[in-house]
Amino acid sequence: MITIIGATGATGGALLRRLVERGIPCRAVSRTPDKLRVAIGAEMPVEVVGADAADPRALRAAFTGSTQLFLAMANSPSQVELEINAIDAAAACGVRHVVKLSAPAAEPDSPVAISRGHWQVEERLAATGMVGTVLRPYAFMQKLLLNAQAVAEGVLIGAMRDAPCNYIDVRDIADVAVETLLRPDLAGATYALTGPQAFSQPELADLLGKLTGHPVRYIDLSPDDFHAHLIRTAHMPDWLASHVVEIQQLAIARPEAPNNTVETVLGHPARTLDTFIREHLTMFTTAPLFR
Template identity: 50%
Template sequence: MIVIIGATGTIGSALLERLVDLGVPARALSREPEKLRDQIGEKGWSTIEVASANASDPESLRRAFAGANQLFLAISNSPRQIELETSIIQIAAKAGIKHIVKISSPAFEKSSPVAVAGWHYEIEKTLSESGVTHTVLRPYAFMQNLLRFATTVTTQNAFFGSMSDSPCNFIDCRDIADVAAEVLTNREVSGQIYTLTGSDIFSYPQIASKLSVLLDRPIRYINMEPQALLRNLIEHGHMPPWLANHVVEIQTMSTVVPERPTDIVKRLLGREPRKLDAFLHEHTENFR
């Protein structure tokens, strides 16, 4: 039995869909199980068990892990990341979980200028010390996060950042989920660390050009100084300061650390990763 923590997230929900298609039984955890059942729909009722659990409630996790042998762990980044994921890993190990698949960060070094990456470094350390077989997935930027630009694209025909013209790796969260399903169901490829990207890299100016063609109107990318972007994200984007800092740190790092795509998605899945052009076309109406 596979337990899924993060079942309502972008990756976790796509993983559930993939496991349903494969007919693989899983137990999805949620603080609001009825909403999760609605999300899964009738198609998944025969293979997906929904259980009430809270990452902050150890006893609920112990109940949820009973009889399971694998855990998919994907918690939204937050200042409590280390505390919550460390606790979950320790409880899982004591409950007899034999394999943990964790979503991590591509820049995971302790000295990384991206604070969230430092959190994942500490969590990966706990995972390594747990004695549990583990697979770590380190995806780069999610294509789905580009949808955050939809508001200013629709209202100002522009989006903002501080990456200048630096190329960036993007990956569709559905590809991450497909890789997760593969490592959860194929022992031959589990127990490794995988850095996940799409097949190409793109800069924000290139994405603005793609949106311009797609929408048949000029879309601009406006580059800002990091501190100006930080203020904009907090004051106008209404992001909590830690998250705004995270966005700025990632974009700043992208300007000094060259990014290159990997072929891991293709090697694991036997197909090319989903393309950015296809993703933008799929979500055209979001940017109208």
């Protein structure tokens, strides 16, 4: 049995759909199981279990009978504690393989606080004796939708200057995760996952302009001004605004070159940003009439 933490999220949701399409029995864990049941629909043969990762006993009940765990935990100030709870509960329940969604620059001295947390979780996973597979994808294309309204109004705002930034479609991350769950020869490794091409923000603005048919201008702010913008305009909490700024500064310090890992694992190229934007064109072109 494969159990999924994060099935209501971007990557875990895509993974759940793939497993169901392939007829693989799976169990989805959520803090709001009733909502998840409604979202999945009765026709999907998925076991839905309610558990909060803050509650180790609930986790152990959720993992009983599982052989594998896919772990995609939302970013938060308590993320490390929650993920370590999940890993410890999995080990206690006899789970043999954990696929953990991590992030780039997961290192003890990473300039990105969330990535330092991922490194702690990866270390804990390695110490349990379970087989640990680690996925370290670049930025999710799906998160670009958070900028859709600004893009519809003709602007893209950031603090990345002209650094090359790589975007990957979460469906490719999920597809790679499925392969690592089903093919023992792929389990136990760390995978840096990228989309097929890196784009600077000015290049991304040009691409959005070309595909939407209206001009999109990139506005580059200083890290401090971008942080203030994220809090004031996007209403992010301080820790999340700091995370976004840190990730963008990381892209400047370490250019995000694409690799061929997705293609090697899946046997076909990773989805392109062009395709993703075309699929979501309405969102990038529909500015609200009233604010």
